[in-house]
Amino acid sequence: MTKSTINSELLFGKVNYIDANSIQFEYINNQHEPIYFGGNRYGKGEVGEFVIIESQVNLVLGRIIEIKKDDLAKSNLEIIGKVQLLGTIQMDTLRVSAGVDYYPSINDLIYSAPHDFIASIPQKMQKDAANITLEIGSIDLDQSCSISITPEKLFGRHLGILGATGGGKSYTTARILEECLKHNSKIILLDPTGEYAEFSDSTVTNVHLASPINPARGSIPISIPPECFEETDFIALFEPAGKSQGPKFREAIRSLRLVELLKIKKLHEDFIEEDIFKKIGRLEENYKTAIRSIPDRYLLEMPNTKFNPNKLCAQIKEEYTTVSQNFYKFDEFNFNHCLSLLTRINGIINSHTFKFVFKENMLPSFADKILSFYIDPTKRLLRIDMSAIGFEFKAREVISNVIGRFLLNKARQQSFTQKPIVIFLDEAHNFIGKSIGNEDTLAKLDAFELIAKEGRKFGLNVCLATQRPRDITEGVLSQLGTLIVHRLTNDRDREIVERACGEIDKAASDFLPSLQPGEAVIIGNDFPIPLTINIKKPTIKPNSEGANFQKNWA
Incomplete structure (x- = not known):
């Protein structure tokens, strides 16, 4: 002693x-x-x-x-x-x-x-000394007794940064990012508000989707090509009515996949007209012949097989046919039931919101940017600016889910075992536990839920930042091994944190409403003793301030 x-x-x-x-x-x-x-x-x-x-x-x-x-x-x-x-x-x-x-x-x-x-x-709670630690705060206001935590304890079982608006959540996120950049880390930040645009030194790669008003210095525009989507994404996005439109929509996707496979093999090019498989006025046998000529026929049913969604409307029209004397004939009566679907498809494909998906195929792909970032030893943070993506058609939820699913699939292929990746998802309540589509086409956007459940086994960890823990599913919260909790004034928020984290009891949660801005409690599997700390202010401050009425209304 x-x-x-x-x-x-x-x-x-x-x-x-x-x-x-x-x-x-x-x-x-x-x-x-x-x-x-x-x-x-x-x-x-x-x-x-x-x-x-x-x-x-x-x-x-x-x-x-x-x-x-x-x-x-x-x-x-x-x-x-x-x-x-x-x-x-x-x-x-x-x-x-x-x-x-x-x-x-x-x-x-x-x-x-x-x-x-x-x-x-x-x-003192770990057995072996650590070479790499992240200094995130101190035990008192004068910063004299700093607290440093190993990345294993912070990210090893996923991290959650929770707190009401104004509690210091953004500063905590920025502080942790700064500490990670001091080491040979690999961080991907999904920034839905653009508040972390000041992270722009030589170790940071900034990319953006759509056209943000204030992009980061040196930020590169990227696209998310349609081949990154799966069939269920398109079904949920375009919402074909179950019995009248759904079967024809799926047939059109299958025909467009067939077109891509025929073009690769350079087979039956006379069956293809303006990148669609022509049926109306053609022999019924043409379609059967084309399918028989594809050696890898199973690819027609694979949800991630490439096809051109810009041709969906034209191909759907080709699917409304009847057979007369071995020829396809246009079925105009039933086609009229599909006009609402065509209107929706045209509206989404030609919208500014999804321009970087359907119209900007000359831009670098986000998948290529992620892979080049991972293999570049000089880069430590990839920030994806999503602030310009609109809210219509649930575009933000869909796009973030596509990015998360891509990373999870790569992780399952053991791509990140040499150097683990941590994904920072800000405003996580807008993306976790969501679904799109109607009752016939409902699709769960569960990529980040799956990452929370199985990602750490493959070197893929997640940090979720949110001011509304009650909107995050308990299944996801319970997977977060470490929580940094700022002031929480809502009873439901505190209750959900108590239920999700066995290491915090009623006595400890009673302190949460009285925490000062910048003050937080660290709890979790690796922190069975809850610690109240003062987060050290980051050097690069996030742009999370509201309007300055004193200055602008003077």
């Missing part, structure tokens, strides 16, 4: 009651006046303060959760407090472990825990 852990100057109380989860204490000779010791302020018995209980066998770490005057019917009105028991400190090594090995006894002494010791708890 070292002098810095137990110091007589920080003594303030003794145990007078013990139960399974907590102890009660009384002050010794009214020694509960706050003091400054070693340059730091100690409350010596204030609510929220970490304390050390000196028992006969070991040291017990706790946190004061209640102070009150005892029996009001008595005249002496003795002040007592309640301490939640958090963990055990080994006297010889000062190693910290969750849970209580030996309970304190009556009259055991209680000390304020030194700030530098509390700051070192993340290191």
Whole structure:
């Protein structure tokens, strides 16, 4: 045991009651006046303060959760407090472990825990020393006792950054990004608001979708080509009516896949006209012959087989046929039932929102950019600016799901085992647990849910930042091994965090509404002892400020 852990100057109380989860204490000779010791302020018995209980066998770490005057019917009105028991400190090594090995006894002494010791708890809870740590904050406001956490503890089982608007969530995200950039990391940031555009040094690759108003310096426009979509994406996006339009829509996709395969093999080019498979006025046998000529016929049914969606409307018309004397004849009556679908397809394909999908095929593909970023040893952060993507047609949800699915498929192919990737998804409540389409074409946008469930096995980890935890599915929240929780004032938000994370109980969650901006609690599988820290301000500040009325209305 070292002098810095137990110091007589920080003594303030003794145990007078013990139960399974907590102890009660009384002050010794009214020694509960706050003091400054070693340059730091100690409350010596204030609510929220970490304390050390000196028992006969070991040291017990706790946190004061209640102070009150005892029996009001008595005249002496003795002040007592309640301490939640958090963990055990080994006297010889000062190693910290969750849970209580030996309970304190009556009259055991209680000390304020030194700030530098509390700051070192993340290191004291791991067995081996780490070469790479991320300094994200400190235990006190003067930043003298900094807290550093290993990437394994922070990202190893996925990270969640939660907090109400104005609580400091964006600053925390920026701070962690800065710390990651100091090391040979691989980070992909999906930025739906453009607030991280200031990250633009030589280790950062900035790309953007659509046309943001304020792109980052040197940002490159990219596209998401249609071949990155799957059949279910198009069905959910275009919403063909189940019985009248759905079968013809699927037949059109199959015919367009056939066109692509015929062009690759240079077969039956006379069956193809303006990149569609011509049926109306042609022999029925042509279609059967074309299919028989494809050696890899299973590709016609594969959901990720390439086809040209810009030709969907023309090909759908070719599917409305009847057979007369072995020739296809146009079925105008039934085709009229499909006009609403054609209108929707034309509206989406020609919309500005999806321009970078259907009309900008000369731009670099996002898939190529991700792969080139991964193999470039000089690049550490790939920021994808999604701020210019519109909200109509659920475009943002669809695009983020396409990106997430691409990364998950690459991870399943063991592409990221040499160097793990961490995906930062800001405003995650807008993308997690969503679905598109009507009841006939419903498709779950679950790429990031699958990453949370299985990605870490393949070197793909995720960091979700959100101010609405209640909109994130509990299944995803429960997969987040570490949570950095800023102020949460909504009861439902706090309840969902309690249910999703077994390491935080009612006593700990009661502190969440009173956290100051920039203050956060770290909890999770690797942090069974919740720590309240002050996040260090990032050098590169996110552009998350609202309008300055004092300046602009003066």
